[in-house]
Amino acid sequence: MKKFLIPLLLFAVLVLFLGAGLRRDPHEIPSPLINKVAPNFSLQTLNGSTPFSPQQFKGKVWMLNVWATWCVSCRQEHPVLVAFSKQIGVPIVGLSYKEIQPQDDPEKKLDLASQLKLARERGSVWLEKHGNPYTLSVMDLDGRVGIDYGVYGVPETYIIDKEGIIRFKQIGPVTPQTLSETMIPIIRSLENS
Amino acid sequence: MIAELGQFVLILALIVAFLQFVLPMAGSLSEQHAWQYLARPTAWLQFVLVAISYGCLLTGFLRDDFSITYVADHSNHLLPLPYKFAAVWGGHEGSLMLWVLFLSIWTSLVAYFSKSLPIEIISRVLSVLGFISTGFLLFILFTSNPFLRSLPAPLDGHDLNPLLQDPGLVIHPPMLYMGYVGMSVSFAFAIAALITGRLDSAWSRWSRPWTVIAWSFLTLGIGLGSWWAYYELGWGGWWFWDPVENASLMPWLVSTALIHSLMVTEKRGGFKAWTVLLAIAAFSLSLLGTFLVRSGVLTSVHAFASDPTRGIFVLCFLAIVVGSSLMLFAWRAPKVTLGGSMGLLSKETFLLLNSVILAVSTGAVLLGTLYPLVIDALNLGKLSVGPPYFNLVFAPLMVPLLFILIPGTVAKWRSASVKEIMMELKWIAILSLALGAGLPFLIGEWSFGVFLGWTLGLWVGLGTLQHIVQRALRPGRIGGSFWGMQLAHLGLAVLVLGVTGVKSFEVEKDVKMSIGDEVTISPYVFKLTDIVETKGPNYKAYQAQIDVLKSGQKIEQLKPEKRRYASSAMAMTEAAISTNLWRDLYVSLGDSLPGSAQQWSMRVYYKPFVPWLWVGVLMMVLGGVLAAFDRRYRRLRTSNPVQTAAQMASSFGDQGESLQGTSYGQVVPELNGLNPVLETKQFQ
Numbered sequence: 001m002k003k004f005l006i007p008l009l010l011f012a013v014l015v016l017f018l019g020a021g022l023r024r025d026p027h028e029i030p031s032p033l034i035n036k037v038a039p040n041f042s043l044q045t046l047n048g049s050t051p052f053s054p055q056q057f058k059g060k061v062w063m064l065n066v067w068a069t070w071c072v073s074c075r076q077e078h079p080v081l082v083a084f085s086k087q088i089g090v091p092i093v094g095l096s097y098k099e100i101q102p103q104d105d106p107e108k109k110l111d112l113a114s115q116l117k118l119a120r121e122r123g124s125v126w127l128e129k130h131g132n133p134y135t136l137s138v139m140d141l142d143g144r145v146g147i148d149y150g151v152y153g154v155p156e157t158y159i160i161d162k163e164g165i166i167r168f169k170q171i172g173p174v175t176p177q178t179l180s181e182t183m184i185p186i187i188r189s190l191e192n193s
Numbered sequence: 194m195i196a197e198l199g200q201f202v203l204i205l206a207l208i209v210a211f212l213q214f215v216l217p218m219a220g221s222l223s224e225q226h227a228w229q230y231l232a233r234p235t236a237w238l239q240f241v242l243v244a245i246s247y248g249c250l251l252t253g254f255l256r257d258d259f260s261i262t263y264v265a266d267h268s269n270h271l272l273p274l275p276y277k278f279a280a281v282w283g284g285h286e287g288s289l290m291l292w293v294l295f296l297s298i299w300t301s302l303v304a305y306f307s308k309s310l311p312i313e314i315i316s317r318v319l320s321v322l323g324f325i326s327t328g329f330l331l332f333i334l335f336t337s338n339p340f341l342r343s344l345p346a347p348l349d350g351h352d353l354n355p356l357l358q359d360p361g362l363v364i365h366p367p368m369l370y371m372g373y374v375g376m377s378v379s380f381a382f383a384i385a386a387l388i389t390g391r392l393d394s395a396w397s398r399w400s401r402p403w404t405v406i407a408w409s410f411l412t413l414g415i416g417l418g419s420w421w422a423y424y425e426l427g428w429g430g431w432w433f434w435d436p437v438e439n440a441s442l443m444p445w446l447v448s449t450a451l452i453h454s455l456m457v458t459e460k461r462g463g464f465k466a467w468t469v470l471l472a473i474a475a476f477s478l479s480l481l482g483t484f485l486v487r488s489g490v491l492t493s494v495h496a497f498a499s500d501p502t503r504g505i506f507v508l509c510f511l512a513i514v515v516g517s518s519l520m521l522f523a524w525r526a527p528k529v530t531l532g533g534s535m536g537l538l539s540k541e542t543f544l545l546l547n548s549v550i551l552a553v554s555t556g557a558v559l560l561g562t563l564y565p566l567v568i569d570a571l572n573l574g575k576l577s578v579g580p581p582y583f584n585l586v587f588a589p590l591m592v593p594l595l596f597i598l599i600p601g602t603v604a605k606w607r608s609a610s611v612k613e614i615m616m617e618l619k620w621i622a623i624l625s626l627a628l629g630a631g632l633p634f635l636i637g638e639w640s641f642g643v644f645l646g647w648t649l650g651l652w653v654g655l656g657t658l659q660h661i662v663q664r665a666l667r668p669g670r671i672g673g674s675f676w677g678m679q680l681a682h683l684g685l686a687v688l689v690l691g692v693t694g695v696k697s698f699e700v701e702k703d704v705k706m707s708i709g710d711e712v713t714i715s716p717y718v719f720k721l722t723d724i725v726e727t728k729g730p731n732y733k734a735y736q737a738q739i740d741v742l743k744s745g746q747k748i749e750q751l752k753p754e755k756r757r758y759a760s761s762a763m764a765m766t767e768a769a770i771s772t773n774l775w776r777d778l779y780v781s782l783g784d785s786l787p788g789s790a791q792q793w794s795m796r797v798y799y800k801p802f803v804p805w806l807w808v809g810v811l812m813m814v815l816g817g818v819l820a821a822f823d824r825r826y827r828r829l830r831t832s833n834p835v836q837t838a839a840q841m842a843s844s845f846g847d848q849g850e851s852l853q854g855t856s857y858g859q860v861v862p863e864l865n866g867l868n869p870v871l872e873t874k875q876f877q
Contacts, residue, residue, distance in 0.1 A: 004526045007470060008519035011477075015512050017563065018484065020570035022504045 032150065034169060038064075038160045039148035043138035044116060046096060046123050052138050054164060061190045062091040064158040065134070065174075066146065068099055069126040071154040077173035078130050084179060085133035090187055094137030096123050097146050097154050115141055159183060161190045196261050199249025200340040206242035206293075207330040209235050213300075213323030217316035221388075229316035236304040236319050239326065240297040247294045250339055251281050260346030263287060263339040269352035271731040271759065279363040280353045285503070286339035288366060292483075293329050295367075295374040296322065303378055303403070310399060317385035318378075325377050328510045336503045352731065355758040355765045361421030369414030369441060373479040375407020376444055379451065380476035383469045384518060387525045392465040397458035400472070402821040404455060405677075408448045409817030415441050416810030427766030427781035429701065429798045431806060434583040439562040440482030443555050447475040450551035457544050461606060463535060466526040467548065473522060477515040478555070484511055485562070536608030543601030550594045557586045595649040595689060598682065599656030621659055625651035636801070637698045646693025654686030677820025684812025691805025700799040707792050714799040717778060718742040719751075724793065732758040734767070737782045737793065741771060753782040753795075776801040 033039075042053040065081060067074045085092055099119035100110070110118065119139055127134070140146055149158065152171075159168040168186050170178060213235035220228025250263070254277045259265040267283045282291040300322045307315045333339070356362070382400035386392050418441065423431040432438065451471040458468045484507040535541040561578045569575055599621070600614050629648025633639045661679050664671060704712045706721045713719075723738045734756040741749040751769035758765065768781040776799065783794030 004466070004523040007473075008516070008523055011515055011519055014563075015508065015516075017567050017570050018508055018511075021566040022508065 033166050036166060038158070038164050038166050039145070041138075041140075041145045041148065043140060043145060046094070046120055046127075046134075046137040046139060048120070049136070052093070052136055054160070057091060057093075057160070058164055059162050060091060061162060061187055062093060062135075062160055063187075064093050064095055064149070064160060066095045066097045066149075066151050066154050066156040067137075068097050068154050069122050070099075070101060073173045074155045075130065077155050077175075078133070080174055080176055080179060081133040082131035084174075088184070088187070090191075091135040092133055094134035095145065095149075095151075096137055096139050097151060098141065098143045099123060099139065100141060112141070157183075159186055159190070162193075195249050195252050195256075195258070196340040196342060199246045199253075200334075200338065202242050202249065203246040203330065203334060203340075206239055206246060206297075207327065207334060209239045209242060210323050210326040210330055213239055214320050214327050215323075216320075217323070218320035221313045221316045221320070226312065229312050232312075232316040232319040232323075233304040235323065236297075236300045239323070240301040243294050243297040247281075247290050250287060250290060251278065253340075254278070254280055257350070258346075259348070259350050260342050260344055261339075262341045262343045265343065265347050265350040267350065267353050269350040269731060272350075272353055272358075273730055275360075275363060276353055276358050279357065282366050282370075283353045283357050284339075286333065286337040288370070289329065289333050289337055290339055291367065291370055292374060293326060293333065295370050296326050296329065296377060299374055299378055300326070303381075307399070314385055314389065314396075314399075317388055318381045321381035321384045322377060325381075325514065328514065332503070332506050332510065336506050352758060355732070355756070356425065358758075359421060359425050361417055361425060365414060365417040365421050367414075368410055368417055372407055372409075372411025372414045373441075373444065373482065375403065375410055376448060376476040376479045378407060379404040379448075379472045380518075383472035384521065387469060387518075387521050390525060390528065392458070392469060392529050394459050394462055397455045397468065398826070401452070401455045401459060402823075402826040404448060404452050404472075404475075405817050405821040408445070408452055409814045409821065411441070411445050411448060412810060412817065413814045415445055416807065416814070419810075420807055423803070424768055424770055427768045427796075429699075429768075429779055429781070429796065429800065431695075431803070434561070434580045436562050437482075437486050439558050439583075440478075440485045443558055443562075444475050444478040444482060446551045446555040446558070447471055447478055450548045450555075451475050453544050454548050457541055461535070461541060463541055464545070464548070465529045466522075469526065470522060471548070471552075473515070473518045474555075477511070477518075478559075480507070480511050480514065484508060534607070538604070538611060539609050540601060540604040540606045542609075543597050543604055546597050547594065547601060550590055550597075554587060554590045554594075557590065558583065561586070591689075592645065592649065595653055595685075598653050598685075599660075602657070602660055602678075602682070618656060618659075621652065621656045625649075625655055633697070636694075640697060643693055643697040646697070647690060650686050650689035650693060653689065654683060657682045657686065672825060673823035674820040674825070677816045677818070677823070679816070680819060681813045681816025684809045684814075684816055686809070687805050687812060688809030691802040691809055694802030694805065695800055698801045702797045704795050704797060705786060705792050706795050712795075712797055714797060716743055717799065719778075719780065719797050721793075721795070724791065727754070729756070732756045732765075735782065735785075737780070737795070739769070739780055741778060749778070751778065751780050753780045755782045755784070772804055774804060777803040 038054050040054055042051045045052050067078075081092065096119065099122060100115045104118075105115070116139060119141060123137065123139075127137075138145075143151075149156075155173055157170040157174050158166050161167050167190060168183065170183065174183070213232065216228045216235070217232035220226065220231070250261075252258075253261045253264045254268050255274075257264070257268065257270045259268075263284060263286050264280075267287070268277055268280045272280065280287075282288045300319060303322070304315070304319060307318070310318075379400045382396060382403070386396040415438075418438070419431045422433065423429070448471075451468065454464050454468040454471055457464045484504065561582050564578050565576055599618060603617050604614055625648050628651050629644050630639075632647055633643045657679050664675065700714050702712055702714060704710075706712065708721055708723060711718055711720045718741070720740045720742060721737060722740055725736050725738065727734050727736045734754040736752050736754045739751045739753070740747050741751060749771045751771055753769040754767040756765040756767060764784075766781050766783075768779055770780075771778040779796075779798040779800055781796045783796065786792040786794055
């Protein structure tokens with residue numbers, strides 16, 4: 001009798017794992033940067049004030065949000081961020097990621113200065129129209145900072161603690177649910193530590 | 194209205210399926226004959242209802258009724274007509290409709306061709322099938338309703354995924370589904386036999402042709418999928434060990450074991466519990482495949498539709514169906530008597546080895562497929578298991594499998610002698626080794642891999658040919674199952690030769706080309722002569738025109754395309770392939786590269802022996818069909834013990850498979866005479 005139960009037992013184990021697997025997202029890729037120091041950078045800002053670098057926020061919990069005017073999912077996320085920025089006192093830094101796309105400049109006529117100018121114009125108009133949740137926004141035109149941060153899609157959002165360590169990364173749009181269930185608790189606990 | 198009608202009829206189908214499950218089973222357990230006789234009418238009625246409902250959905254597609262959400266999501270008014278038929282199964286909901294439609298077709302066929310089966314058996318078989326159908330209809334109606342409307346209707350649909358707009362994909366899913374669903378028939382027979390407690394030769398005889406037909410569909414489905422991936426995805430590969438491919442390979446491996454094991458159960462009454470377990474496993478793995486594809490627990494290039502709530506439903510269904518079957522198995526199987534005695538070395542031994550190797554291979558594929566999920570579930574991290582694992586594990590398992598195939602076909606039942614087998618096969622062995630060692634020199638570089646692969650392929654092929662010649666020289670009618678088996682084995686040989694050849698000798702070049710450039714893969718020269726813009730019904734494309742030259746002579750023009758479908762931003766690669774018996778020349782067009790000159794990235798492949806893969810698969814499919822339609826399966830089957838004995842004996846009398854050394858020999862002459870009479874009765 002016993003040996004005939006083996007298939008049933010094996011199957012039960014299989015079902016348990018399949019059930020556990022259902023509650024996970026196979027597309028979720030853990031960021032290797034979690035619990036690592038946020039890569040440093042110094043970038044021009046959107047409004048032309050002095051260049052920003054993460055060290056200026058040392059001692060504060062802050063968020064870095066990757067966005068672009070050409071990004072469709074950012075429009076979905078944007079109202080959530082705008083509402084959030086009014087509600088909570090955490091600085092949000094926007095990282096305007098590769099604003100100028102190859103098709104904007106097919107003949108490669110624009111030099112860096114005019115690229116920056118165009119990107120600033122487009123970004124400001126867009127933020128005026130959709131609301132500005134950002135304390136400030138920096139211009140990552142060539143995407144180098146994005147590479148350092150392991151950005152592989154826009155939007156992405158990082159929570160960085162007082163020591164300048166990345167504690168959380170959200171890939172894809174921030175939803176009210178992730179915000180209230182995951183991100184706000186993380187921010188609160190980081191602020192109190 | 195038509196969508197509402199479709200949904201209403203589908204609900205009726207659910208009710209009928211439920212009746213088909215409950216009444217005949219209750220009738221067979223309480224010996225209420227009237228209830229048992231409801232099995233067939235309910236099966237037919239269910240088929241009619243499901244077909245009407247499917248027809249309603251199809252009508253929605255043909256009439257461009259974009260108020261039906263599913264139609265709007267998977268069709269477009271520009272979509273060519275044949276693809277509107279295919280679009281019905283282009284998404285999750287419709288593919289389930291196809292699943293249920295095929296299940297009802299299989300069920301009706303079983304109901305029709307089983308007129309001579311004892312009623313308590315057929316009522317149980319149809320009841321089990323009714324249960325499966327009930328589960329799937331519930332699944333459709335509660336989680337995946339294809340008839341939902343969205344109002345106001347969009348002006349136009351989103352179009353069918355461009356990847357699916359291809360003739361190969363029009364027929365690939367139906368064939369695969371016919372195979373998957375067909376496994377439910379041998380499963381139902383196995384469950385009915387377990388409930389009855391009689392796992393006899395008659396049972397295996399009934400389920401053999403069904404299993405072989407389902408296996409043929411599955412083989413064809415997998416082959417078509419591989420063919421489609423090869424020419425449509427533009428990667429030049431034909432098997433990627435993708436979770437969804439594995440999901441179809443696992444039931445195939447198990448059902449291959451099953452058709453071999455059923456033979457032992459029929460001929461020798463052996464391996465009964467094992468055969469039943471394989472029948473359960475083959476269907477369970479088909480369900481598991483559905484779960485993996487539909488739930489999104491694994492990432493895959495095939496994950497066209499996935500949703501966790503659906504995953505929970507399929508998982509529960511899987512747990513109920515497989516769990517209860519395995520419980521039934523654990524309860525009933527210990528009482529099964531052991532079959533006829535078998536010698537340490539006999540045909541049975543080889544068939545047992547065949548089963549074990551195929552089961553282990555399935556286990557290895559299952560492990561590799563689910564490993565990422567298990568590791569993730571245990572919080573040990575995220576990883577993926579790729580082709581290196583599968584190649585490393587799978588190939589070494591195939592070596593002994595191919596090796597034992599030939600001695601297995603020549604060995605006698607019950608007891609065989611090593612000496613006889615060796616005498617019979619020594620020339621084949623020498624010839625295969627010699628050719629396997631020598632041929633690689635003729636074609637390219639010698640390597641151990643190609644030597645091993647070709648030796649085994651030749652061993653299977655030549656051994657089978659020798660067997661055919663020997664059999665043809667002996668007197669007596671040769672049955673379809675003999676030809677079927679040999680053809681399938683020859684197909685396997687061709688497949689093995691092809692796989693080895695393409696793996697060992699393929700050449701791939703990634704190049705940048707401007708108009709006028711050439712790339713050489715000896716002896717062929719590919720010259721890009723022009724790139725033009727063309728237009729299809731619902732796409733625009735860049736088409737490269739490439740002349741293929743061999744020793745300065747133009748032998749062919751290839752026209753690979755890069756298509757952009759109006760409805761989607763996705764660019765599709767249409768590879769251009771030139772085929773002959775020995776090789777494929779394969780060109781796929783990449784993207785235009787930035788820069789002043791018009792430069793394009795391009796992939797050029799020389800792929801020897803690829804056509805052998807498709808020929809091999811087709812031979813296996815035809816072999817299966819031939820075997821399933823063997824005349825002996827069509828003889829009258831009844832529960833009358835005398836006649837059952839007659840059929841059993843006659844199956845030994847049939848010289849389709851070697852029958853030396855059976856103790857049934859003496860019964861054959863007198864009972865064989867019965868069969869012609871019985872046969873004519875069947876076909877009135």
